[in-house]
Amino acid sequence: MMRADANGGWFQEKILLGLTPRDYLRTLLTPMNGVAFFICAIGVPLLLYRFYAGLGATTNLTQSQPWGVWIGFDMMTGIALAAGGFTIGAAVEIFGLKEFHPIERPAILTGFLGYIMAVIGLIADLGKPWNMVQIFAQNGTRSVLFEVAWCVVCYTCVLSLEFAVPFFEWLGVKRIYQPLRKALLALTVLSVMFSSMHQSALGSLFIIAPGKLHPLWWSPWIFAFFFMTAIIAGISMVIVESTISHKVFAHQLEGQHHDADALTLGLGKAGAVVLFAYFFLKLQGVIDAHAWGYIGQGFLGVWWLVEMLGFVLLPSMLFAWGARNRRVGAVRVAGAIAVLGIILNRVNVSMVAWDWQNPDHYVPSWIELWVSLTLVTLGVLAFRWIVNRMPVLREPADLAAGHH
Amino acid sequence: MSMQRRTFLKVAGATGVAAAAGQAGADFGDPAGAGENAVLVDTTLCVGCRGCEAACAEANALPEPPSGDAVLGSLRKTGVSSFTVVNRFEGPGEPRFAKRQCMHCVEPACASACPVRALDKKPNGPVAYHKERCMGCRYCLVACPFEVPKYEYAKAIPTVRKCTFCAARQAEGKAPACTSACPSGALTFGKRGELVLEAKRRVYAQGSKYVPHVYGEHEAGGTNWLYISDVDFSRLDMKVTVADASYPQLVKGALGVPPFVMTLWPPLLMGIYAFSHRRQQVAKHEGRETP
Numbered sequence: 001m002m003r004a005d006a007n008g009g010w011f012q013e014k015i016l017l018g019l020t021p022r023d024y025l026r027t028l029l030t031p032m033n034g035v036a037f038f039i040c041a042i043g044v045p046l047l048l049y050r051f052y053a054g055l056g057a058t059t060n061l062t063q064s065q066p067w068g069v070w071i072g073f074d075m076m077t078g079i080a081l082a083a084g085g086f087t088i089g090a091a092v093e094i095f096g097l098k099e100f101h102p103i104e105r106p107a108i109l110t111g112f113l114g115y116i117m118a119v120i121g122l123i124a125d126l127g128k129p130w131n132m133v134q135i136f137a138q139n140g141t142r143s144v145l146f147e148v149a150w151c152v153v154c155y156t157c158v159l160s161l162e163f164a165v166p167f168f169e170w171l172g173v174k175r176i177y178q179p180l181r182k183a184l185l186a187l188t189v190l191s192v193m194f195s196s197m198h199q200s201a202l203g204s205l206f207i208i209a210p211g212k213l214h215p216l217w218w219s220p221w222i223f224a225f226f227f228m229t230a231i232i233a234g235i236s237m238v239i240v241e242s243t244i245s246h247k248v249f250a251h252q253l254e255g256q257h258h259d260a261d262a263l264t265l266g267l268g269k270a271g272a273v274v275l276f277a278y279f280f281l282k283l284q285g286v287i288d289a290h291a292w293g294y295i296g297q298g299f300l301g302v303w304w305l306v307e308m309l310g311f312v313l314l315p316s317m318l319f320a321w322g323a324r325n326r327r328v329g330a331v332r333v334a335g336a337i338a339v340l341g342i343i344l345n346r347v348n349v350s351m352v353a354w355d356w357q358n359p360d361h362y363v364p365s366w367i368e369l370w371v372s373l374t375l376v377t378l379g380v381l382a383f384r385w386i387v388n389r390m391p392v393l394r395e396p397a398d399l400a401a402g403h404h
Numbered sequence: 405m406s407m408q409r410r411t412f413l414k415v416a417g418a419t420g421v422a423a424a425a426g427q428a429g430a431d432f433g434d435p436a437g438a439g440e441n442a443v444l445v446d447t448t449l450c451v452g453c454r455g456c457e458a459a460c461a462e463a464n465a466l467p468e469p470p471s472g473d474a475v476l477g478s479l480r481k482t483g484v485s486s487f488t489v490v491n492r493f494e495g496p497g498e499p500r501f502a503k504r505q506c507m508h509c510v511e512p513a514c515a516s517a518c519p520v521r522a523l524d525k526k527p528n529g530p531v532a533y534h535k536e537r538c539m540g541c542r543y544c545l546v547a548c549p550f551e552v553p554k555y556e557y558a559k560a561i562p563t564v565r566k567c568t569f570c571a572a573r574q575a576e577g578k579a580p581a582c583t584s585a586c587p588s589g590a591l592t593f594g595k596r597g598e599l600v601l602e603a604k605r606r607v608y609a610q611g612s613k614y615v616p617h618v619y620g621e622h623e624a625g626g627t628n629w630l631y632i633s634d635v636d637f638s639r640l641d642m643k644v645t646v647a648d649a650s651y652p653q654l655v656k657g658a659l660g661v662p663p664f665v666m667t668l669w670p671p672l673l674m675g676i677y678a679f680s681h682r683r684q685q686v687a688k689h690e691g692r693e694t695p
Contacts, residue, residue, distance in 0.1 A: 056557030063481075063554050066542035094673050096680030127540020127555070127562040134520035134537045144655055145543045146519035147662060185677065193669040197662050204658040208513055208547045211645050223658050 014170070017388060036377050043374025046367050050124055058367045064212075064355045065362035067125075069372050072350030074121025076202060077343050078114045078375075080226075080233040084241070085111020085159060086188075086195040087234030093188040100263060105166060105392045106245060107238050112159040113382055117375045119152065124371060144204045151198030158190045169397070170390040199230035206349060214353035215291035216304040222349075225285065228278045233342040235271045236315075239264055239335030245393060248384075252393045261328045268323040268331035271338060275316035282308060300353055307348060311341025435626060437510035438597025440529035441574060442628040443583055445503060446606065447640060448613065450590035452476060452492055452501035459585035460488045460505075463570055479641060482506075484554045487567040488582055493640055500633070502640040503582070503591070506531060506552045506567035507620060507627035510596070513651030517547035522564070529596070529628045530569035538564060549624050549646045569628070596628055603632050625650025 016024040050058040061068050084107035091097045092104045123129045135153070140146040161180060168177040180187075203226025206213050219225065246253065246260055253260075286292055294301050315338040322330030351362060387393055454476075457469040466485050469475075476492040481504070488505035512531045515523040522538035525531050540562060544553045556562035570580035578584070583593040592599065600621055607614040619637050620627035623646045631642065638644045 052560065054558060054560040054562065055555075056559075059557075061555075061557060063483075063545060064551060066545035066555060090673070094677045094680070096677070096684055098684075125541075127542070128538060129540070131520065131537060131539035134522075134539060138519075138521040138537060140519040140521050142516040142652055142659070143519040143543070144659060145517065145541060147659065149519055189670050189673045189677075192673055193665060196669065197665050200661070201658070204655060205543070205546070207655045207658055208517055208651055209549075210647065210654070211549060211643075212546070220654070220657070223661075 014389065036381055039370075039377045040374055040381075043370050043377070047120075047124055047371050047374065050367070050371070055125075055127065058365065060362060060365040060368065062360075062362060064358055065351070067350055067354075068362060069351070069364045069368040070121045070125035072347055073343070073372050074375055075118045075125075076346035076350050078118035078121065079198065079202060080230050080342050080346055081237050081339065082111040082114025082118070083195065083199060083230040083234035084238045085114075085162070085234070086191040087231055088238055089162070089188040090192050093185050094192070097266075099266065102393075103238055103242055103263065106241060106387070107234070108159065108162045109166075109383060109386060109392050110237060110241060112156075112163045113379045115152070115156045115159055116382075117379045119156065121372065121375055122152075144201055144208070147201045148198060148205065151194050151201060155191065155194035155198055158187055158194060162187050162191070166386075166390040166392050166396070195230070196227060200224065200227040202226050203349075212355055213349065214294070214300050214304075214356040215289055216286060216294050216300065217349050217353045219285040219289050221281075221285050221288065225278070225282065228274060228281065229342050229345055232271065232274050232278060232338055235267050235274065236335040236338035236342070239267050239271070239332060240339055243332050243335070245387075249387055249393050252387070264328050264331050264335075265323050265326060268319045268334065271331075271334065272316050272319035272323060275312055275319065275338065279308065279312045279316060282312070300356055303348070303352065307341065307344055311337060311344055315341060434597045435600050435621065436596075437529070437626060437628065438595065438600075440510065440527070440596045440628055441569070442508075442529060442594060442596035442599045442630060443580070444592040444594070444599040444603050445629060445631045446590050446592070447500055447502050447631060447633040449588050450490070450501040450503065451588045452490055452499070453587065454490050455585045455587060456503055456582035456591065457486070457488055457490060459581040460567075461486070463573065463581035464568060482552065482554065482567070484556050484558075484565040487565070491641060493635075496635075500635055500640060502631070502633075502642070504641075505582070505629065506569065507550050507624070507629045508567075508569050509624050509651075510626040510628065511624075511650040511652050513547040513549060513624065514544035514553055516652035516655070517543045519543070523553075526571060528574060530571040530574065531566075532568065532571050533564055533566065535563040540564075547651065549651060550643055596626075596630075599630055603630050607632055622648040624648075625653065 012018060012020070019027065046058070055061055059068055059070075088100055088104050088107040091100050123132075126132065132149075135146065135149045162184070165177050165180045165184070168180070200223035203222040203224075206218060206222055207220060210218050242260065242264065286295070294304075296302060296305060315334040318330055318334035318337070322328070322334060351364075355361065391397070452473075454469065460466065461468055464487055466487065469486060469489075476490070479491055480486075480489040482489055488503055490501050490503045493500045493502065508529055508531050509525075512523070512525055515521070515525045515531055518524075518538075519541065520537045520539055522534045523531060523544055524534065540555075542555055542564075544564060545551075545555060553564045553566045555564055570578070570582075573580060579593040583591040592602065594602070600618060603618040603621070607616055607618065613634050615633050615636060617632075617637065619631035619633070619642055620629055623643075625648070631637070631640075633640060
């Protein structure tokens with residue numbers, strides 16, 4: 001690929017999608033962009049205000065609820081929903097399920113952006129984020145959070161190397177993207193390794209606090225639950241994401257021969273199995289913790305049933321029914337319910353069922369919610385910006401020319 | 405000057421009692437952290453004067469605690485600028501008083517939870533805090549079963565605040581400020597091994613007076629602050645649901661997994677890859693030959 005030598009030519013081609021600055025700005029004037037701008041115009045200053053004013057002025061965190069939305073949603077949920085990157089990566093590169101190849105890159109991009117957003121949320125939440133470097137200086141090896149921190153660092157590096165392939169294909173730097181493409185198998189092995197540790201360690205964080213997390217959610221096996229739900233999240237997110245992508249980015253997918261419906265049905269089959277296994281593992285956890293008596297008792301006992309029946313068993317059945325009867329629509333709905341279920345689970349563990357005996361329970365401040373909403377919006381905007389420019393959904397130029 | 409002499413006598417007296425007790429109990433084996441500095445709180449002797457609160461505030465450069473007994477009317481918790489509080493609990497009979505502060509666990513959950521070792525267990529007992537390392541993740545607040553560490557949410561550059569066990573004073577060979585100030589003998593400073601035995605000696609010698617339990621002997625794997633009482637500990641707002649097992653031990657299994665993942669995952673995954681790759685090669689090969 002040649003760099004345009006005309007003044008501003010490269011910029012116009014790569015950044016402005018070949019439009020003149022004036023035309024490009026005009027394409028940005030859409031209602032959705034207006035909403036996104038509104039969210040960010042308030043959210044970004046709020047994020048900066050948090051560093052000036054402190055956590056007390058911006059959040060509703062308390063001494064008994066030290067982790068709120070920025071950890072419970074941005075970190076816990078963001079990382080879980082980013083699991084598609086390693087799940088689909090492993091399916092394609094290691095298990096040789098090549099039919100999933102068309103969704104590998106969007107899944108990795110989602111993972112990459114999910115991790116970046118989670119790290120920004122984490123920086124907002126930490127009291128003294130500049131001391132994060134202490135992770136490298138102090139060997140806090142007895143801490144689960146030490147493991148989590150190292151996994152975040154290592155897996156973000158792996159994800160950026162994986163993302164570097166489409167990035168440098170976009171810039172046309174063959175010297176970098178060709179060796180990285182060859183390294184994809186090794187990077188995938190590393191991504192599975194770091195993810196399985198990271199996803200489960202996020203659950204292990206709660207093992208040390210048995211009295212504070214409701215017995216229906218606390219379990220010494222919570223790390224296994226977190227790992228399984230990460231796989232569920234990975235599969236479901238890919239279904240949801242490819243559904244949206246096919247609507248929004250349809251023009252990019254023209255001329256590709258893969259059967260999106262068959263892919264979705266395949267993912268649905270996998271989702272049904274993992275969700276069903278997870279449902280029974282959770283029951284096992286309840287029996288193991290002697291927490292059977294809490295089911296249906298009080299708000300949390302009912303709420304647990306809502307999570308388990310409505311957001312685990314129901315999507316599992318719907319996945320199975322849809323995959324068996326080749327109803328793509330049902331599989332997509334099941335995927336959306338499963339994604340909501342994972343969000344619900346992480347929010348329940350870190351906030352709703354946390355500090356459950358305290359009648360004076362944490363409710364997030366509007367600033368916390370707005371900053372989280374801003375981070376999600378920025379993630380979606382970044383996804384769209386990248387997909388419109390880099391070969392994520394469409395095939396890279398050299399491969400597309402060579403293959404068919 | 406007289407204050408110092410009194411402190412000295414008290415410490416000497418306590419050590420003497422404890423040393424004798426230690427000898428008597430040598431056959432039973434030492435409890436965890438036997439050689440660490442510890443405090444025995446005999447709640448039956450506490451008169452609620454809150455002299456310990458004032459001494460603590462002075463020693464740790466904290467704002468002076470509220471004067472007057474009005475504050476005893478409601479249940480207080482330790483906070484960012486009050487490392488110890490004394491609460492009053494209405495009887496049967498006389499009201500009881502219980503001092504609260506960091507329990508300085510033998511195996512502290514907070515120190516094990518801290519990824520940057522900003523909370524650190526000293527060999528002589530105190531769980532010390534190094535604010536220059538702390539990144540403010542607040543996992544110590546999540547982990548502590550006694551809800552002791554408090555965070556300075558109000559500050560732009562916050563730190564974790566809790567009782568220091570007067571580690572600096574201990575390093576100079578002095579007793580913690582609160583125990584030195586206690587006029588009623590409710591607080592005894594000494595070695596943990598000896599104080600556990602002293603606590604049991606009091607409980608069993610006056611069996612009808614005390615509840616037959618030494619709070620902190622086994623709670624959370626053992627704490628360096630030990631309590632004895634003549635009423636049930638739940639009535640003193642002590643956390644009676646705290647498990648006896650050491651909290652760092654709870655995560656030991658989960659933390660043992662990463663080395664296996666790191667050594668077993670790559671070869672396992674590469675093995676799976678080798679199989680699937682070969683299968684594809686064969687399929688391609690046969691596909692070419694059969695038609």
